[in-house]
Amino acid sequence: MIFHRLLTQETVIQLIDQIDREQHLLFYSYLTQRRDSAQFIGQFVNHQLTAVLAYTSELSFPAFSFYCANNQQVYFHELITFTRTTLQLDEHVICGTILCDRDLQLFQSYGLITGNPQRFLTMKHGDQAKLLEDNRAERIKEEEYSEAIDFIRKGGMRFFTRSEIKGCPFLGIKDGRDFVAVGGFHFYDRQLVEIGNIITKPEYRGRGLGKLLTSQLTWMGKQLSADVYLGVMKENQPAVHVYESLGFETTAELSIVDFTLSCHEFTSKS
Template sequence: MIQHHRLDVGAVKKLEEIVDPEQDYLFYTYVSMRRHEASFFGQFVNERLTGVLAYTDKLSFPAFAFYGLDDKELHLDLLVSYVRKELNFHEGIVGGTILSDVDLALFQAAQLTVNEPVAFITMKHEDDQKLLKGGLIEQITESEWEACARFLAENGMNYFAERELQRYPFYAIREGNHFAAVGGFHFYDKMLVEIGNVVTEPSFRGKGYAKAITSTLTRVGKVCSPNVNVYLSVFAQNTIAIHVYRQLGFKVVSKKWITDFSLDAYSIVK
């Protein structure tokens, strides 16, 4: 018997205890730091949980995280269609997520994927000795939030959310009265720190600004969460950035796929 339910807080907390923060990085952020802003939908086969799809509306696109518990018993198409109905999404809507090789194969087998998946890697910091010393890097003040958000948008930071700028420390290198490079965090918590939104304006690239800001962010992150290594994620094809991060003491811990998938309904099983 297949059933679907929204998971309550207790069930989500139990998931947090078993999810590997490195190997299931995205889903871990949902069950920990995003727990109170996300919705969690589970599929049960003969009363056993087989898979969970989590959703948040805090990003600029329909953002999901998937966690499989029993791939052999999971009916992914039914779970996805149940979620679409519960969220009252129109037909044709496309969601975005990050999947492992195994989970990507599940989505492809269910004919849910849209467009070609893009390889994406997560790295964590392991060597403080490789970080650069601080220089002309200053923390962005509240009066500069609007200018910083505009700078990030103009330079293609599609995964930036303004609430991050309002909650977490961001840093900049300036050339005159303008930002030359900016960086901040996607998550900044004792449970997990993820550097994000690091970008250099094209005319100032090649000066080491991204390395300098990433070094500062790494140190700041370790103060926030001294018992947890600082993470960052990057597109696998961005070999220049990966090389820079390796020079700063980061190591690849997982490879995933950024994937768009259809939420179009199939027959719904309650």
């Protein structure tokens, strides 16, 4: 028997201790940091939870996280159809998520992926001795929020919500009155510390500002949790090398994808 429903808060909380955080960091962030604003659609086969699609409307596009508890028991077409109907989303709307290789193949087998997947690394900080002692970046003040948000968005940051800068520490470096580099957190909580949104003005790149900001943010993150994470495109090797020089190590290699909710494969089971 197959059925779908929105998961209760109790079930969502139970999942926190059941998943591998480092391999499913995006889903973990939905469970812990976006739990109150996200919707979790579960598929049950013979009363066992087999897959979850978590959705948030906080970003500039429909954002999802997919978790598969049992790849051999997922009825994917049915899950996508129920999700589309429940959330009242058009089947051709462009959505976004981050997938492991196994789940990427599942999405591809149903014709959901649009464009080319981009390889993405999850990194975790290890060697504290590699961090810098430079603390010249200053915390962004409330009256500077709008200016900082404009700077981040002009830098092309897609995975950014206005609530991040209000709820997490952000650091900035200025030349005169203007920001030339800004860095902050996606999440700053004892359950999850994830650095994100490191933006440097193009003409100021190559001066070590991104490295300085990352180091200072890592120090801040360590005040809350021993585990500090960040994500970076694999093709951005200069950034990867900077993070490695600061003591970060890759824990997972994934793919950022755009996808639709229109299944082209109509077999019942993956």
